[in-house]
Amino acid sequence: MSDTAHATQDERIPPAHPPVTDWLHDFDHTDPRWTENPFPIWDEIRSASPVVHTGRFLGCYLPTTYEAVKQIAHDTEHFSSRRVVVRDERPEIQRNAAPPITSDPPEHKPAKQLLLPPFTPDAMKKLEPRVRAICNELIDEFFADGHCDAAARYTKHIPTRAICHMLGIPEKDGDLFVNWIHMILELGIKNEEMLKQAVGEMTDYFAAHIEARKRRPTDDLISTLMNAKDRNGQPLEDSHVLGSLRLLLIAGIDTTWSAIGASLWHLARTPADRDRLVREPQLVPTAVEELLRAYSPVTMAREVMKETTVAGCPMKPGNMVLLSFPAANRDPSVFPDADRVVIDRKSNPHAAFGLGIHRCVGSNLARMEMTVALQEWLKRIPDFRLDPEGSVAWSEGTVRGPRQLPILFG
Amino acid sequence: MSGKLRVHVDQDKCQGHARCKQLAPELFDLDEYGNAHERGDGTVPAGLEDKAWLAKSNCPEIAIEVIEE
Numbered sequence: 364m365s366d367t368a369h370a371t372q373d374e375r376i377p378p379a380h381p382p383v384t385d386w387l388h389d390f391d392h393t394d395p396r397w398t399e400n401p402f403p404i405w406d407e408i409r410s411a412s413p414v415v416h417t418g419r420f421l422g423c424y425l426p427t428t429y430e431a432v433k434q435i436a437h438d439t440e441h442f443s444s445r446r447v448v449v450r451d452e453r454p455e456i457q458r459n460a461a462p463p464i465t466s467d468p469p470e471h472k473p474a475k476q477l478l479l480p481p482f483t484p485d486a487m488k489k490l491e492p493r494v495r496a497i498c499n500e501l502i503d504e505f506f507a508d509g510h511c512d513a514a515a516r517y518t519k520h521i522p523t524r525a526i527c528h529m530l531g532i533p534e535k536d537g538d539l540f541v542n543w544i545h546m547i548l549e550l551g552i553k554n555e556e557m558l559k560q561a562v563g564e565m566t567d568y569f570a571a572h573i574e575a576r577k578r579r580p581t582d583d584l585i586s587t588l589m590n591a592k593d594r595n596g597q598p599l600e601d602s603h604v605l606g607s608l609r610l611l612l613i614a615g616i617d618t619t620w621s622a623i624g625a626s627l628w629h630l631a632r633t634p635a636d637r638d639r640l641v642r643e644p645q646l647v648p649t650a651v652e653e654l655l656r657a658y659s660p661v662t663m664a665r666e667v668m669k670e671t672t673v674a675g676c677p678m679k680p681g682n683m684v685l686l687s688f689p690a691a692n693r694d695p696s697v698f699p700d701a702d703r704v705v706i707d708r709k710s711n712p713h714a715a716f717g718l719g720i721h722r723c724v725g726s727n728l729a730r731m732e733m734t735v736a737l738q739e740w741l742k743r744i745p746d747f748r749l750d751p752e753g754s755v756a757w758s759e760g761t762v763r764g765p766r767q768l769p770i771l772f773g
Numbered sequence: 774m775s776g777k778l779r780v781h782v783d784q785d786k787c788q789g790h791a792r793c794k795q796l797a798p799e800l801f802d803l804d805e806y807g808n809a810h811e812r813g814d815g816t817v818p819a820g821l822e823d824k825a826w827l828a829k830s831n832c833p834e835i836a837i838e839v840i841e842e
Contacts, residue, residue: 479806722788
């Protein structure tokens, strides 16, 4: 395997991340300018070339056009999903890392089908009243203050509590999860030990919940997975159940936290859109799609397995691909006025939830949470703005959203 | 009358984004996995033509055909 060609961590000096001076040949998605405002960077790259390469991260390509992103997302022959985050290290592949997001055909389909029924739009309708209640409980806690950090007090807790509710674990454990996810998705890009520690703690946490359900079965998503059969009719291995639980937690929290936060950030700065949604709450689902397009939180990754060519760029095995659905969604050849938020945009085939077989399993959950979170916020807090005394902080890495969002209202 | 429309979802392309079901619930249904198919034989009732085109133009997988009969 190509992995063994890489020196172990002890023998290697951690790579430096000097400031980028050439985005076309040396891009770095952890550069602070990318974190703060990636859109002009993607525009610069896209107008020069549909696919560029960096030597950082042991070699990585970046497609920025919708067509190139779509081609790679649909091509499971040349591109593997076994590593879904572009990081400094390429440690050994773990079996059942987080199926189905880390699965390739033919294992992918049966692993995904287990998870689809609990996440259909109809299933989400049953969860919706609880999510509405969560939103109002959160607003009650800061409403009298006239200000809040919406990222810390509102947007973070909605997906966390909702996924806890679905998994059948205490909503109060949410803070543990947020910390693990920060260690895995942000600090883990450059710190292998941090990532291992978080994955280990998360595995122990869920192993205890699985053991408890072996003694006393419950009616929740953990039990659903434990009772599921693989394509040979056998119960799933514990490592598969644990991997899928890791996925639901990691993929289900800071993604939607980011999407709701970016939406509130946009509305806080755009009174015309805010007032229109207050007047026309039935437009919120359409606006949610546009906010998902313009501020798509999730960038995925692929690993090149076989040599191929995408948009004229030869792609060689051993390199990663930073699969930027957010950049694809800003491609002006597909979306007129791509850099403008048009909250009633009619034609909007955005790729915020991915394209092809890895379409986000939680997309219906995310949409419902975003719609409910915006509707309930706008009902209670129709007039709000960014606090000029505070500052907005965006997450680093491959899930982008506000982690600090100071808002004034009333 | 002429210009009658029919919709069809290509099952090999549909990945369950469910945009069509959200935009045109009169024309599309989802199965237990959340993948879409046209309702009945896909005939678009008079007055819902715009919804058929809207569903097509929002499908990220280009899985929806609108057939003019």
